[in-house]
Amino acid sequence: MDIYLPIAGLSVNIFVIILLGGAVGMLSGMFGVGGGFLTTPLLIFYGIPPMVAAASASTQVTGASVSGVFAHMRRGGVDFHMGAVLVAGGLLGTIFGAVLFEVLEAWGQIDTVINILYTVLLGSIGGMMAKEAWQSVSATRSGKPLPARKRRHHPLVANLPGRWRFYRSGLYISPLAPLILGFLTGILTMLLGVGGGFIMVPAMLYILGMSANVVVGTSLFQILFVTMSSTMVHSLTTRAVDIVLAVFLLIGSVTGAQIGARLAQRMRPDYLRLLLAAIVLIVALRMALGLGWQPDEIYTVQFL
Amino acid sequence: MIARWLLILALLLPLPALAQTVVEPKLVPDVSQRNINIQSRFTGAELLLFGAIIYPRGVAPEGQVDVAVVLRGPTRPIILREKQKVAGIWVNAESIDFRSAPAYYAIASSRPIDKIVDARTAAIYELGLKRLQLSPTGEIQTSEVRRFTNGLVDLNRRDGLFAEAAGAVDITDQVLYRARLTIPSSVPEGRYVAETLLIRNGRVIVADDSVVVEISKTGFERFITIMAQEYGLLYGAFAVLISLFLGWFAGYVFRRL
Numbered sequence: 001m002d003i004y005l006p007i008a009g010l011s012v013n014i015f016v017i018i019l020l021g022g023a024v025g026m027l028s029g030m031f032g033v034g035g036g037f038l039t040t041p042l043l044i045f046y047g048i049p050p051m052v053a054a055a056s057a058s059t060q061v062t063g064a065s066v067s068g069v070f071a072h073m074r075r076g077g078v079d080f081h082m083g084a085v086l087v088a089g090g091l092l093g094t095i096f097g098a099v100l101f102e103v104l105e106a107w108g109q110i111d112t113v114i115n116i117l118y119t120v121l122l123g124s125i126g127g128m129m130a131k132e133a134w135q136s137v138s139a140t141r142s143g144k145p146l147p148a149r150k151r152r153h154h155p156l157v158a159n160l161p162g163r164w165r166f167y168r169s170g171l172y173i174s175p176l177a178p179l180i181l182g183f184l185t186g187i188l189t190m191l192l193g194v195g196g197g198f199i200m201v202p203a204m205l206y207i208l209g210m211s212a213n214v215v216v217g218t219s220l221f222q223i224l225f226v227t228m229s230s231t232m233v234h235s236l237t238t239r240a241v242d243i244v245l246a247v248f249l250l251i252g253s254v255t256g257a258q259i260g261a262r263l264a265q266r267m268r269p270d271y272l273r274l275l276l277a278a279i280v281l282i283v284a285l286r287m288a289l290g291l292g293w294q295p296d297e298i299y300t301v302q303f304l
Numbered sequence: 305m306i307a308r309w310l311l312i313l314a315l316l317l318p319l320p321a322l323a324q325t326v327v328e329p330k331l332v333p334d335v336s337q338r339n340i341n342i343q344s345r346f347t348g349a350e351l352l353l354f355g356a357i358i359y360p361r362g363v364a365p366e367g368q369v370d371v372a373v374v375l376r377g378p379t380r381p382i383i384l385r386e387k388q389k390v391a392g393i394w395v396n397a398e399s400i401d402f403r404s405a406p407a408y409y410a411i412a413s414s415r416p417i418d419k420i421v422d423a424r425t426a427a428i429y430e431l432g433l434k435r436l437q438l439s440p441t442g443e444i445q446t447s448e449v450r451r452f453t454n455g456l457v458d459l460n461r462r463d464g465l466f467a468e469a470a471g472a473v474d475i476t477d478q479v480l481y482r483a484r485l486t487i488p489s490s491v492p493e494g495r496y497v498a499e500t501l502l503i504r505n506g507r508v509i510v511a512d513d514s515v516v517v518e519i520s521k522t523g524f525e526r527f528i529t530i531m532a533q534e535y536g537l538l539y540g541a542f543a544v545l546i547s548l549f550l551g552w553f554a555g556y557v558f559r560r561l
Contacts, residue, residue: 004346004489006525007532011347011489063547067555108385108396116393228544235540239532243543244344250547254554291393299455300396301405304381 007242008052014248016046021252025064028253029260030267031276034061034195034223037122039249041283050111052242054193055234059246061195062227064253065220072217079168079214083221085175086182086200090226093186097230098237101191108302114192118287121188125198126280133273140270154207169210169218177208182222189230195223198280330358331512333373333500340487342521348464348489351375351517353412353498354482364478370413370420370503371473371481372431375517377408377465378494384452400452403439407492408465412472412483420503429501429508433457433468464488493520 004011020042028035036057043053072078104110160174181203185196200219204210210218234241264272333355340349353373359365382405388397413420417432427435436457440449460466465488473483481500499513521529531539 002345002347002489004342004344004525006342006521006528009490009492059543059547062544063551066548066551070552070555108383108399112393112395228548231544231547232537232540235532235543236536239536241532241540241543243528243532243539243546246543246547247550250550254551258554258558293394294389295387295394297459298387299452299459300385300387301456301459302383302385304383304401 003244003248005048005052005242005245007240008048008056008245010047012046012048012245017245017248018252020046021060021249022256023252024249025253025256026260026263027256027276027279028064029257029262030264030272031260033197033201033276034064034227035253036061036189036192036194036196036227037118037198037280038283039253040193041118041287043245048242048245049240050114051238051240052245054114054191055231055238055240056242056245056249057193058189058195058227058230058234059241059243060249060253061193062224062231063246063250064257065195065224065227067254067257068220069217069224072220076168077214077217078221079166079210079218080221081164082166082169082171082178082210082214083218083225085164085178086185086218086222087225089179089182089184090186090189090222091229093183093188094190094226094229094233095186096183097187097190098233100187101238105302110191111300112291115287115291117188117192119284119291121199122280122284122287125202126277126284128202129273130277130281133270133277137270137274154209157207157209166210168214169208171208171210173208181208182226185222186226186229189223189226190233193230195227197223328509329360329502331500331502331510332356332358333498333512333515335498335515335517338517340517340519341523342493342519342525343523344525346489346525348491349487351485351487351498352482353485353500353515354480355500356480357478357502359479365504367504369475369478370415371475371483372411372413372417372420372501372503373473373481373483373485374411374429374431374499374501375408375485375496376406376499377491377496377519379404379406380492381405384456386452386455400444400448401441402452402456403441405438405456406436407494408487408496409433409436409460410467410469410485410487412467412469412485414471414473414475414481416470417468420506421508422506425506425508429499429511431501433461433466463490465491487519491519494518 001014002011003014024035024038039057039060040053044050104113157173157177160176162174163172164175165172185200188194188196197219201215204215204219231241336352381403383399383401385396385399387394390397411432417426426432430437438453457466473481475481496517496519497513498515501508502510
């Protein structure tokens with residue numbers, strides 16, 4: 001069954017969109033990531049204009065993360081104090097991202113920048129995840145436990161001026177560190193339509209050194225507010241949020257997320273992380289190929 | 305003075321006389337749909353452009369007549385960018401500004417355009433994809449304009465926004481003609497003008513562009529577009545609320561299961 005997307009300005013197969021949302025939702029349920037890093041490229045691949053894809057994907061991530069935030073809140077897994085600082089940075093980031101978006105578009109390099117960002121970010125983070133998951137899998141196999149990692153924030157963070165106490169995170173650090181982290185992910189949310197969880201979670205663990213039991217909940221909390229802000233900023237500037245597209249993506253992804261969460265309980269976490277790393281690396285590879293190989297379309301049209 | 309008047313009279317007189325001996329045929333063009341509404345189930349449209357050729361005294365002349373129909377969408381200014389390989393990666397390197405690129409252009413003719421009119425006539429009437437006048441701005445070499453124009457034509461052709469179909473106009477008894485044109489779902493709203501040309505002996509005898517097709521979003525699609533364009537704040541807030549609701553609702557339902 002086909003449906004016309006009023007903002008994207010073309011008709012798509014409704015089942016493809018719901019399935020796409022469902023697959024991404026399943027992954028997000030299994031791994032606790034928003035899945036925007038998959039939605040945006042897949043939508044573009046399907047023929048949705050890149051700007052509409054990024055804008056609508058961020059709207060979809062809002063819906064995909066809301067039930068996760070509630071779940072983590074119920075078990076005290078959200079550091080609201082830390083979350084508020086991250087959100088503040090994220091809001092500034094989305095506004096800055098909107099300006100950046102316009103500058104890059106006028107310069108004609110927005111799609112190249114998006115491709116490079118995807119390749120570099122997903123490539124490096126996927127590589128890190130794969131390495132770590134592999135180590136942990138082989139450790140369980142050989143029966144030798146890995147040495148416990150010391151939780152410490154990065155030396156750079158320690159050098160920032162002013163310190164606040166973040167009780168639930170177990171941290172006494174400068175609020176500038178999470179503010180900058182929030183700001184950077186806010187930019188990514190605006191440009192790529194990603195929630196940024198796949199960057200946020202490792203950064204919270206290894207750069208800020210937050211205690212692990214609040215990392216995912218706080219990251220989801222930040223994603224929830226920053227994607228909301230990104231939807232608002234897109235609605236006011238690029239006007240590229242396609243609500244019909246977002247709703248059908250959501251119908252798929254919220255259902256998929258619940259199924260994924262159930263599936264995840266039956267799988268070993270190490271293998272789960274290895275699987276996620278593989279998926280992330282495949283997307284990164286696909287993006288890298290897109291940069292290096294001759295694209296199908298040499299020409300692109302920008303309307304004035 | 306009188307001599308001059310006589311001269312003018314002499315010049316004027318033959319014209320009506322000539323017109324009476326060689327009265328041009330008339331075209332009565334029509335289209336299957338004057339309004340195309342874009343609704344949720346819109347997947348593109350097929351237009352039938354048809355009509356009749358009315359000859360003076362009802363007699364079709366000797367020899368073959370040809371018909372070409374052109375459907376043009378609204379024109380708009382665009383920037384066309386071209387990717388090139390720079391330092392190992394494909395990036396947008398060169399670009400061109402076109403002041404009037406048609407959003408849609410389809411031409412159908414009874415025989416290939418090159419066979420029925422000469423190059424000059426084809427250029428004047430903009431017949432055929434390679435003769436589109438896109439009005440590039442700035443100082444650009446002709447070869448560059450050609451390269452970019454070909455690029456745009458190729459891109460839009462694959463998206464179904466540009467089409468050229470020789471032999472797609474059927475003419476019955478030299479009197480009735482019809483052509484079918486497809487419109488993809490990705491066309492923009494606006495006024496689409498259908499021009500019908502009657503061609504004989506390499507000459508355009510009649511050109512009629514009185515047929516207009518309006519393509520517009522209606523109902524829900526129109527409402528959403530207006531909201532997104534004019535009331536961004538409200539639209540954004542609504543998008544956020546609906547995604548929050550759907551996310552919460554799914555969590556709620558699945559916890560009950």
